[in-house]
Amino acid sequence: MRTEEIIRKYEKYIMPTYTRKNLVFSRAEGLKVWTPEGVEYLDFFPGWAVSGLGHCHKRVVRAIREQAGKIIHISNNYYNKLQADLAEKLIQHSFNGKVFFANSGAEANECAIKLARKYGGGGSRYEIITAEKSFHGRTMATISATGQEKVKAGFHPLLEGFRTVPFNNLKAVEKAITEKTVAIMIEPIQGEGGINVASGDYLRGLKQLCDERDLLLMFDEVQTGMGRTGEIFCYKHFGVEPHIMTLAKSLGGGVPIGCAIAAEGVADTLTAGNHASTFGGSPLVCAAALAVLEAIEEERLIENARSMGAYLRKGLERLKDEFSFVKQVKGMGLMLGLELSKECKGIYEQAFKRRLLINCTQGNILRIMPPITVTKPEIDKALGILSEAIRQGV
Ligand code: PLP
Numbered sequence: 001m002r003t004e005e006i007i008r009k010y011e012k013y014i015m016p017t018y019t020r021k022n023l024v025f026s027r028a029e030g031l032k033v034w035t036p037e038g039v040e041y042l043d044f045f046p047g048w049a050v051s052g053l054g055h056c057h058k059r060v061v062r063a064i065r066e067q068a069g070k071i072i073h074i075s076n077n078y079y080n081k082l083q084a085d086l087a088e089k090l091i092q093h094s095f096n097g098k099v100f101f102a103n104s105g106a107e108a109n110e111c112a113i114k115l116a117r118k119y120g121g122g123g124s125r126y127e128i129i130t131a132e133k134s135f136h137g138r139t140m141a142t143i144s145a146t147g148q149e150k151v152k153a154g155f156h157p158l159l160e161g162f163r164t165v166p167f168n169n170l171k172a173v174e175k176a177i178t179e180k181t182v183a184i185m186i187e188p189i190q191g192e193g194g195i196n197v198a199s200g201d202y203l204r205g206l207k208q209l210c211d212e213r214d215l216l217l218m219f220d221e222v223q224t225g226m227g228r229t230g231e232i233f234c235y236k237h238f239g240v241e242p243h244i245m246t247l248a249k250s251l252g253g254g255v256p257i258g259c260a261i262a263a264e265g266v267a268d269t270l271t272a273g274n275h276a277s278t279f280g281g282s283p284l285v286c287a288a289a290l291a292v293l294e295a296i297e298e299e300r301l302i303e304n305a306r307s308m309g310a311y312l313r314k315g316l317e318r319l320k321d322e323f324s325f326v327k328q329v330k331g332m333g334l335m336l337g338l339e340l341s342k343e344c345k346g347i348y349e350q351a352f353k354r355r356l357l358i359n360c361t362q363g364n365i366l367r368i369m370p371p372i373t374v375t376k377p378e379i380d381k382a383l384g385i386l387s388e389a390i391r392q393g394v
Pocket of ligand 1: 135222248
């Protein structure tokens with residue numbers, strides 16, 4: 001089927017909620033994606049961080065194939081070994097506690113929000129403090145939590161009980177706390193917000209505030225998790241353990257899975273009948289996520305994220321030195337951004353023309369997040385294209 005025909009069907013049958021390029025992809029492997037005609041693109045922004053190990057990672061493909069022939073889904077009214085094994089692995093990698101499995105980042109955050117409200121006594125303490133420029137998803141609760149007006153426009157009235165304050169500003173959080181506050185919800189690095197890294201002092205200060213006032217510290221690691229920043233979870237860079245952490249995106253290596261992990265003493269707040277997800281934690285997606293963790297452990301991918309992150313950063317710093325309108329390189333590991341003093345759309349388009357996929361967020365931040373399996377030659381190739389794209393795109 002020709003591209004124009006596919007686009008015509010989209011226009012007729014699919015709600016127009018996305019801005020799309022006039023391009024069809026039909027096959028992918030590692031950092032390469034191909035159109036049906038065989039035109040190859042280099043993917044430095046694979047599915048907004050979903051394909052964190054690259055497209056169709058061999059272990060993930062094998063696990064899905066094998067599991068699909070055994071049992072794909074079983075209701076959560078029964079037990080399945082893979083969900084138990086995955087929860088155990090996630091806890092071993094994070095902190096003592098328990099896991100709830102959902103299907104996406106927004107749903108993982110919904111669980112965290114509901115848990116916090118119940119922890120607050122079901123109505124006495126329910127306010128959650130979030131940050132300006134944050135992004136937590138597109139459900140009603142998560143757009144209410146999100147600190148960006150553009151995602152809320154047209155959907156009022158929102159869910160009440162969220163207070164949004166400037167990011168990286170401890171005093172602002174302290175001032176926003178009332179007798180109704182129950183939690184603080186933060187991304188350790190704001191992705192959609194423009195690759196804004198939280199400071200260690202800020203996160204440590206938040207933890208102290210939470211400990212002093214019996215508040216829950218909730219880290220949304222939907223984008224930063226699973227090795228992207230050079231630690232399995234970003235909070236580990238700062239030594240600040242949250243009470244709740246949410247994950248999704250690259251957790252399943254491409255299949256839809258999200259989860260909320262709550263610390264011991266907090267996790268049992270939600271009890272039977274309080275929360276559910278029909279698809280949550282099915283054997284198929286858990287098999288894929290277990291394969292992702294196995295790859296991270298056995299292929300030394302955290303180390304790769306660190307060393308390739310440093311290598312890519314160096315290359316981006318060179319671009320900063322070369323072009324005066326590149327203001328700074330932001331981020332950690334392989335979650336990097338180039339902040340420009342002008343719009344980045346032209347550069348993004350030039351990169352796309354040269355078949356490099358990246359992202360432009362907040363108007364002036366080029367977001368670059370290759371899979372944590374990326375190699376030096378792939379980075380060199382991307383930097384070459386990016387340099388040319390910057391030269392042409394301004
Ligand atoms: N939280 C963060 C930090 C995100 O970056 C995103 C998506 O970009 C979400 C939550 C929402 O995830 P999903 O689109 O899987 O619902």
